[in-house]
Amino acid sequence: MATLVLVEHDNTELNPMTNRAVAAAAALGQPVDCLVSGVDCRIVAEQASRLHGVRTVLLASAEGLRHGPAEAVARVVMTVAEKYDAIVAPASTGGKDSLPRVAALLDVTHVSNVTKIIDPWTFEHPIVAGNAIEVVRTTQAIRILTVRTSAFEPVQGGGDATIVEITPDLAGVKGVVVSANTVVSDRPELSGARVVVSGGRALASRENFERLLHPLADALGAALGASRAAVDAGFAPGDWQVGQTGKIVAPEVYIAIGISGAVQHLAGMKDAKLIIAINKDADAPIFDAADYGLVGDLFEIVPQLVSELALP
Amino acid sequence: MRRELVFAVPVAAQGMVMRILVPVKRVVDVNVRVRIRPDNAGVDLAAAKMALNPFDEIALEEALRLKEQGHASEVVAVSAGAKPTQDVLRTPLAMGADRAIHVDVAGSLEPLGVAKLLRSVALEEDASLVIMGKQSVDDEAGQVGQMLAALLDWPQATFACGVAVEGTAVVVTREVDGGTQVVKLPLPAVVTADLRLNEPRYASLPNIMRAKSKPLAIRPASAFNVDLTPRLAVLEVREPAGRPRGRVVESVGELAGILKRAIGPN
Numbered sequence: 373m374a375t376l377v378l379v380e381h382d383n384t385e386l387n388p389m390t391n392r393a394v395a396a397a398a399a400l401g402q403p404v405d406c407l408v409s410g411v412d413c414r415i416v417a418e419q420a421s422r423l424h425g426v427r428t429v430l431l432a433s434a435e436g437l438r439h440g441p442a443e444a445v446a447r448v449v450m451t452v453a454e455k456y457d458a459i460v461a462p463a464s465t466g467g468k469d470s471l472p473r474v475a476a477l478l479d480v481t482h483v484s485n486v487t488k489i490i491d492p493w494t495f496e497h498p499i500v501a502g503n504a505i506e507v508v509r510t511t512q513a514i515r516i517l518t519v520r521t522s523a524f525e526p527v528q529g530g531g532d533a534t535i536v537e538i539t540p541d542l543a544g545v546k547g548v549v550v551s552a553n554t555v556v557s558d559r560p561e562l563s564g565a566r567v568v569v570s571g572g573r574a575l576a577s578r579e580n581f582e583r584l585l586h587p588l589a590d591a592l593g594a595a596l597g598a599s600r601a602a603v604d605a606g607f608a609p610g611d612w613q614v615g616q617t618g619k620i621v622a623p624e625v626y627i628a629i630g631i632s633g634a635v636q637h638l639a640g641m642k643d644a645k646l647i648i649a650i651n652k653d654a655d656a657p658i659f660d661a662a663d664y665g666l667v668g669d670l671f672e673i674v675p676q677l678v679s680e681l682a683l684p
Numbered sequence: 685m686r687r688e689l690v691f692a693v694p695v696a697a698q699g700m701v702m703r704i705l706v707p708v709k710r711v712v713d714v715n716v717r718v719r720i721r722p723d724n725a726g727v728d729l730a731a732a733k734m735a736l737n738p739f740d741e742i743a744l745e746e747a748l749r750l751k752e753q754g755h756a757s758e759v760v761a762v763s764a765g766a767k768p769t770q771d772v773l774r775t776p777l778a779m780g781a782d783r784a785i786h787v788d789v790a791g792s793l794e795p796l797g798v799a800k801l802l803r804s805v806a807l808e809e810d811a812s813l814v815i816m817g818k819q820s821v822d823d824e825a826g827q828v829g830q831m832l833a834a835l836l837d838w839p840q841a842t843f844a845c846g847v848a849v850e851g852t853a854v855v856v857t858r859e860v861d862g863g864t865q866v867v868k869l870p871l872p873a874v875v876t877a878d879l880r881l882n883e884p885r886y887a888s889l890p891n892i893m894r895a896k897s898k899p900l901a902i903r904p905a906s907a908f909n910v911d912l913t914p915r916l917a918v919l920e921v922r923e924p925a926g927r928p929r930g931r932v933v934e935s936v937g938e939l940a941g942i943l944k945r946a947i948g949p950n
């Protein structure tokens with residue numbers, strides 16, 4: 373049998389999370405195919421065809437797949453499901469939306485947020501806000517997994533898969549996407565960034581986020597992140613939230629500024645290679661997770677840090 | 685009084701009686717530090733404080749608001765689990781749910797099994813809308829809502845940060861990677877709540893007292909005749925690898941040096 377990977381994309385570009393999901397899929401030890409569902413997205417299928425180790429790229433194109441709604445994506449997956457005994461998607465909002473639906477349609481169990489493939493039937497994943505690691509073994513032949521892409525090294529290019537168009541039958545899909553509001557940014561994307569600068573409640577306003585954190589992120593070529601408290605208070609968009617219920621990141625460097633370090637926040641960033649914390653409270657739990665900490669007022673420290681970084 | 689209020693609302697005036705089902709789960713309280721069992725068979729729940737899953741409280745709040753806006757005639761909370769599940773079902777009743785259903789299950793449940801039970805309950809209750817949490821904070825599966833929608837062949841809207849009923853459809857704003865999305869689902873439908881959907885109300889003391897006399901039906905899982913056999917074997921639950929405690933640096937200059945070395949010349 374073979375493994376099918378759902379490709380993450382925006383109809384014009386393949387999201388590099390896919391390279392990591394393909395790596396996870398390859399660990400299942402059988403041929404890997406990719407599914408691109410979207411609209412006018414042959415270019416994405418071409419990109420997927422070049423991923424190392426991919427055998428075939430299935431391309432399903434229809435207006436109803438533009439924003440990848442789970443109901444429609446699940447239909448597409450079901451039309452090819454009998455050829456696969458494993459289906460893998462990144463644990464993105466898209467993958468999390470679609471794969472449980474597919475699993476129920478196939479009457480099989482689904483393992484979310486896989487961080488390690490121990491053998492083709494045994495998987496590791498974090499539970500309870502990363503406070504425990506659970507190892508599970510499925511008793512079913514079909515495996516349906518969302519994978520934490522930060523836990524897998526990306527496959528490189530160099531592949532030459534064939535592209536096969538499939539015709540999606542979306543008759544009977546009930547929900548419709550009325551509009552999508554995508555935030556465009558020149559900064560690196562949070563989940564794949566090498567460096568993340570993240571701000572907490574202590575920033576106190578959206579203006580401060582811009583005035584203090586944007587220059588630091590610019591100096592470091594970093595993506596911006598935020599705690600839930602900062603997002604709830606409207607200092608940062610929801611899409612920036614790092615944590616148990618936001619994005620899970622594992623960058624080379626994560627800088628937590630004015631963030632206390634609640635378990636739910638740590639769940640989203642504690643696998644960063646280097647963690648730096650700036651907080652005025654020497655007892656803040658973030659210092660237990662950090663490799664380097666600086667105790668003090670962020671409003672003084674951050675501008676100084678930006679100036680120091682500008683020096684040769 | 686209550687009855688008059690229901691009849692005065694626009695939906696009821698159109699002759700539509702909409703029932704909202706809110707599935708809720710009993711989980712370890714998010715404020716307690718969880719411990720792993722010494723035999724590594726699971727999380728140690730023996731002495732842990734338990735609570736309603738926070739996302740489910742948000743789902744319930746949304747259902748209550750829809751009822752208050754006149755879009756629903758009844759809000760029913762349902763939970764599957766062992767006997768103590770009944771304790772957490774008192775919270776939705778105290779917040780304002782009309783009644784609760786405890787599906788009594790002795791063994792362990794996987795999301796697919798829960799979804800199968802909920803499917804039966806949703807059909808039996810003739811629910812037009814199911815609002816539930818986007819994920820449980822203990823197993824963090826994030827699966828039951830989508831599975832339930834699949835089993836019912838209903839449309840779904842996960843990660844909701846805004847919900848509005850418009851005629852016979854529900855319009856949901858979803859928090860997705862890269863921004864937000866608005867979807868329109870004809871009813872019946874399943875919606876899963878994200879954190880920023882609302883701020884759940886606190887139950888007042890009189891309402892907590894009143895909840896004690898609200899109906900709580902107990903249904904054995906066997907009555908639903910669904911396959912609850914676990915399909916996953918838990919081999920081990922262990923602590924995540926810790927990292928050595930870091931070091932406090934003394935100056936911004938030192939921190940800048942560390943950052944420059946970490947990021948390198950590009």
Ligand SMILES: Cc1cc2nc3c(=O)[nH]c(=O)nc-3n(C[C@H](O)[C@H](O)[C@H](O)COP(=O)(O)OP(=O)(O)OC[C@H]3O[C@@H](n4cnc5c(N)ncnc54)[C@H](O)[C@@H]3O)c2cc1C
Nearest residue numbers: 572573574599600601615616617618630631632637652670
């Ligand atoms: C179900 C659930 C899910 C959750 N999911 C998430 C999630 O995904 N992500 C997440 O982040 N949180 C999540 N939370 C919330 C989490 O529990 C915390 O409430 C939140 O992370 C706190 O954000 P914060 O650190 O910015 O704010 P606070 O905890 O208020 O911390 C602010 C920090 O700033 C410091 N400070 C204040 N002024 C200054 C200054 N001038 N200079 C330097 N430091 C200063 C303070 O010492 C303090 O440590 C979740 C909670 C629940 C219940």
Ligand SMILES: Nc1ncnc2c1ncn2[C@@H]1O[C@H](COP(=O)(O)O)[C@@H](O)[C@H]1O
Nearest residue numbers: 707708764816817819820825826827828
């Ligand atoms: N045992 C249960 N009984 C009722 N509802 C549940 C149960 N388990 C999960 N749910 C619902 O499903 C949602 C998602 O749970 P999960 O898929 O386990 O993360 C929760 O937020 C609840 O609303």
